[in-house]
Amino acid sequence: MAIRDTPGPRERLLQAAQSLTYSHGMGVGVDALLKTANVARRSLYEHFGGKDGLLTEVLKRTTEADEARYVETMDAAGTEPRERLLAVFDALGDVVTAPGFRGCRYLAADMTLSDPDHPGHAVTRAYRERVCGLLERELRRLGHPRPALGADQLLMLIDGAMAAGATRTGTDPAAAARELAAVVIDAKAT
Amino acid sequence: MAIRDTPGPRERLLQAAQSLTYSHGMGVGVDALLKTANVARRSLYEHFGGKDGLLTEVLKRTTEADEARYVETMDAAGTEPRERLLAVFDALGDVVTAPGFRGCRYLAADMTLSDPDHPGHAVTRAYRERVCGLLERELRRLGHPRPALGADQLLMLIDGAMAAGATRTGTDPAAAARELAAVVIDAKAT
DNA sequence: AGTTTCGTAGACCGATCGTTCTATCTACCG
DNA sequence: CGGTAGATAGAACGATCGGTCTACGAAACT
Known part of the structure; x- marks a missing residue:
C-alpha cells in the first residue's frame, strides 16, 4: 500500500525517451535511454519490443x-x-x-x-x-x-x-x- | 591531355555525400559514402579530415x-x-x-x-x-x-x-x- | 631512369550499435 | 509457505561505427 514514489520502468523509459529523443534526436543509443531511465535492458524489450x-x-x-x-x-x-x-x-x-x-x-x-x-x-x-x-x-x-x-x-x-x-x-x-x-x-x- | 571522364575522388565524394545525406540523413555511414563515391577510405580523410x-x-x-x-x-x-x-x-x-x-x-x-x-x-x-x-x-x-x-x-x-x-x-x-x-x-x- | 604524388584496396583498431541471453532478486498472490 | 510475475544486473552476440594503418598501383615531373 506504499505510495509509488517513482513510476514503473515503462513510464520511466517513456519519459527518458521523450526527453532524449528531442535533445539528441531519434538516434539516441539504447544504452543512454536505459541509463537515463534507470531501467534494465530487458524491460525495454518486454514493454516495447525494441527501440523502434x-x-x-x-x-x-x-x-x-x-x-x-x-x-x-x-x-x-x-x-x-x-x-x-x-x-x-x-x-x-x-x-x-x-x-x-x-x-x-x-x-x-x-x-x-x-x-x-x-x-x-x-x-x-x-x-x-x-x-x-x-x-x-x-x-x-x-x-x-x-x-x-x-x-x-x-x-x-x-x-x-x-x-x-x-x-x-x-x-x-x-x-x-x-x-x-x-x-x-x-x-x-x- | 586525356579528357577527364570522371571527376576526381574529392568531387565524387562531395556528390555522393550531397545525395546520401539528403536521402538518408546526416547519419549515413562512412562506408556507404565511400562505396557510393567509389573512393578509397584514405581519400576521405586526406581531403576532408573526416566525416564531419x-x-x-x-x-x-x-x-x-x-x-x-x-x-x-x-x-x-x-x-x-x-x-x-x-x-x-x-x-x-x-x-x-x-x-x-x-x-x-x-x-x-x-x-x-x-x-x-x-x-x-x-x-x-x-x-x-x-x-x-x-x-x-x-x-x-x-x-x-x-x-x-x-x-x-x-x-x-x-x-x-x-x-x-x-x-x-x-x-x-x-x-x-x-x-x-x-x-x-x-x-x-x- | 628515379622519385614524388595521388589514388586504391583492404586489414585493423577500439567503441558503440541494437538485441538476446542467463542469473538473481523482490513483491505479490493463493 | 511455495509459486509466479516482473524487475534488475550484466555478459555476450554479431554488426557497424568513424578512424588509422600498411601495401601496392599508376601517373606526372624532374
Whole structure:
C-alpha cells in the first residue's frame, strides 16, 4: 500500500525517451535511454519490443498530449473562433522561446527516420491532420470562404515559426506568424 | 591531355555525400559514402579530415548553389521586386513537388546535428541570413514599411511550405504560401 | 631512369550499435 | 509457505561505427 514514489520502468523509459529523443534526436543509443531511465535492458524489450517500438510509443504519447494542448489553449481563449485561433499563435510564442527549444519534434522525427515505412511516420501524419482539422473547424465556424486552405496556411505558419524559432535566434517568429495568421483568419470571399 | 571522364575522388565524394545525406540523413555511414563515391577510405580523410569535414563542405557547397538559385530565379523574373519575390514562391512549387523531396536540407541538418558546436550550424545559419537579406533587399526596393519583418515572414513561409511539402502529400503548399507571400509583399504602412 | 604524388584496396583498431541471453532478486498472490 | 510475475544486473552476440594503418598501383615531373 506504499505510495509509488517513482513510476514503473515503462513510464520511466517513456519519459527518458521523450526527453532524449528531442535533445539528441531519434538516434539516441539504447544504452543512454536505459541509463537515463534507470531501467534494465530487458524491460525495454518486454514493454516495447525494441527501440523502434519505444520511439513510436513516445510519438503516440506526445502527439496526444500536444493535440490536447491545442484544445486547451483554444478553450482557454473562450468561444470566439477568431480568439481561439489567435490564442494558438500566442501560445506558440512561449513554445518557440522556451529554453532548449529545438524545433518541431515531429518534423525532426520525419526527417530523421529515413525509412518511409517506419511506423513513426503514420503517427506524425495523423497528428498533423488532426491539428489541421482543429484549425479548419474554427475557420468553418467563422464562415471562412476556404476553410481547408486556411487551415493549411495556418499549419504552415506554425511549422514555419517553429523552424525560425529553432534556427534564427533573435527574431520573433511567433509575432510575425501571428500577424499573417490574422490575415488568414480574416480572409473574405473574393 | 586525356579528357577527364570522371571527376576526381574529392568531387565524387562531395556528390555522393550531397545525395546520401539528403536521402538518408546526416547519419549515413562512412562506408556507404565511400562505396557510393567509389573512393578509397584514405581519400576521405586526406581531403576532408573526416566525416564531419565532408558534411560541412557539402553544406557549404549546397548553400552556395541554393543561394545562387535564388538569385537566378529572381533575375529571370525581371527587375520588378514584386515579380522577383513572387517568382521565388513559384519556383518553390517545383522544389517541394519534385520526386524525392524530403524537406529543407538545412533544417534537417540543424535538427540532426545535435551538437550545437558542430561547424555545420554556422554554415546553415549564414545561409539563412543571406537568403533573408536577398528578400529584404527586394522589399526595401519596393518601399515596404517593415522590410526586415517582411523578409522574416517570407522566409517563414518558405520553411513552412517545405515542411508541408515533406509531410503533407496531397496539399499544395507553395500555392498556399504564395498567396500569403503576396500579402506580405503588398503590405502598406499603417 | 628515379622519385614524388595521388589514388586504391583492404586489414585493423577500439567503441558503440541494437538485441538476446542467463542469473538473481523482490513483491505479490493463493 | 511455495509459486509466479516482473524487475534488475550484466555478459555476450554479431554488426557497424568513424578512424588509422600498411601495401601496392599508376601517373606526372624532374
